[in-house]
Amino acid sequence: MYKRFFNLTRNPFDLTPDPSFLFSTKRHNEALAALYYGVRRHKGFVVLTGEVGTGKTLLLRCLLQLFKQSQDVAYAYVYNSRLTPAEFLQYIASDFGLPASGKNKGELLLELGHFVISRGSKKLTTVLIVDEAHHLSPEILEEVRLLTNLETTNDKLLQILLVGQPELDQKLDSVGLRQLKQRISLRAQLDPLDANETKGYIERRLLIAGANSHASALFPAPTIAAVYRHSHGFPRLINTICENALVTAYAKQMRYVTPEIIHDIAEDFRLDVVQLPDAEPNEEMNDAEVRRAAKTLLDLYAALRKPLPHDAEIRVPLPIRGRQA
Numbered sequence: 001m002y003k004r005f006f007n008l009t010r011n012p013f014d015l016t017p018d019p020s021f022l023f024s025t026k027r028h029n030e031a032l033a034a035l036y037y038g039v040r041r042h043k044g045f046v047v048l049t050g051e052v053g054t055g056k057t058l059l060l061r062c063l064l065q066l067f068k069q070s071q072d073v074a075y076a077y078v079y080n081s082r083l084t085p086a087e088f089l090q091y092i093a094s095d096f097g098l099p100a101s102g103k104n105k106g107e108l109l110l111e112l113g114h115f116v117i118s119r120g121s122k123k124l125t126t127v128l129i130v131d132e133a134h135h136l137s138p139e140i141l142e143e144v145r146l147l148t149n150l151e152t153t154n155d156k157l158l159q160i161l162l163v164g165q166p167e168l169d170q171k172l173d174s175v176g177l178r179q180l181k182q183r184i185s186l187r188a189q190l191d192p193l194d195a196n197e198t199k200g201y202i203e204r205r206l207l208i209a210g211a212n213s214h215a216s217a218l219f220p221a222p223t224i225a226a227v228y229r230h231s232h233g234f235p236r237l238i239n240t241i242c243e244n245a246l247v248t249a250y251a252k253q254m255r256y257v258t259p260e261i262i263h264d265i266a267e268d269f270r271l272d273v274v275q276l277p278d279a280e281p282n283e284e285m286n287d288a289e290v291r292r293a294a295k296t297l298l299d300l301y302a303a304l305r306k307p308l309p310h311d312a313e314i315r316v317p318l319p320i321r322g323r324q325a
């Protein structure tokens with residue numbers, strides 16, 4: 001609606017996790033590298049956690065795009081984790097293209113086992129990716145543990161990526177799951193953006209949407225500072241605020257977004273009364289391999305700047321959920 005008025009070619013703050021919009025912060029680079037190299041080097045079991053709306057699903061979509069370009073990677077992508085154990089296995093099997101209907105749990109495990117072992121013997125990579133993994137029940141996590149047993153003496157045959165909100169860590173910490181926790185070989189964490197990154201993030205989205213030289217005129221520095229103040233650097237919130245700001249500026253026929261517009265939107269969305277998670281110290285990843293990989297991945301980003309396929313999932317704005325201290 002406002003695109004022509006602001007001279008934009010696309011909507012800059014769409015909530016769909018679209019890889020072509022990826023803004024690569026240090027944390028996002030490290031996390032993507034951990035996921036990518038965790039799979040490539042057959043590390044086995046990798047966990048990525050991050051608060052609501054920090055970019056986990058976006059990173060997974062980037063990863064899937066990279067895997068789609070590789071002939072030797074087959075993946076099953078589960079994003080509905082509220083399933084029974086049998087449904088979970090059925091879903092995975094059919095995503096791998098295996099016959100799954102009418103099979104019981106034992107048969108499905110056997111089928112999956114054969115598939116993974118036969119691919120392993122041909123030096124092919126097989127990946128199970130679970131998004132929203134914080135919703136997984138203990139029963140399903142037990143199935144995941146059984147799947148981590150698919151290994152030879154010197155190689156993990158099934159690569160498993162569990163991605164979810166920080167409650168996932170708490171789940172994995174529970175006594176019953178310590179066997180699973182011990183199998184984690186790589187961990188990564190996403191955090192909200194800092195003030196500088198928020199500026200870069202907004203400007204990059206505007207540039208991709210065709211703003212070119214007028215990006216900083218559309219969102220001047222004090223406006224971006226107000227966005228950061230109210231969003232605390234959570235990318236989904238930044239998008240929600242900026243999208244609404246453009247709609248408001250358009251309605252007022254203003255050529256740029258003022259800090260006042262941002263304050264009004266924050267008030268409408270009651271952003272300042274939402275409890276935010278406690279800041280936690282950043283755990284540095286010390287795996288040198290992953291660090292080197294982060295650099296390499298920068299080159300791979302070029303491959304990610306493609307539009308989403310038509311069947312892309314459309315996300316609706318979610319209010320931010322604070323975590324109790």
Ligand SMILES: Nc1ncnc2c1ncn2[C@@H]1O[C@H](COP(=O)(O)OP(=O)(O)OP(=O)(O)O)[C@@H](O)[C@H]1O
Nearest residue numbers: 015017021022023052053054055056057058235236
């Ligand atoms: N580094 C980034 N670059 C560009 N856009 C980003 C980045 N991080 C997050 N976003 C955008 O923020 C929004 C939320 O991201 P996403 O859906 O991936 O979050 P999430 O961590 O999966 O959230 P949830 O826990 O609710 O599933 C999306 O529109 C996504 O494109």
Ligand SMILES: [Mg+2]
Nearest residue numbers: 056057058131
């Ligand atoms: Mg998500």
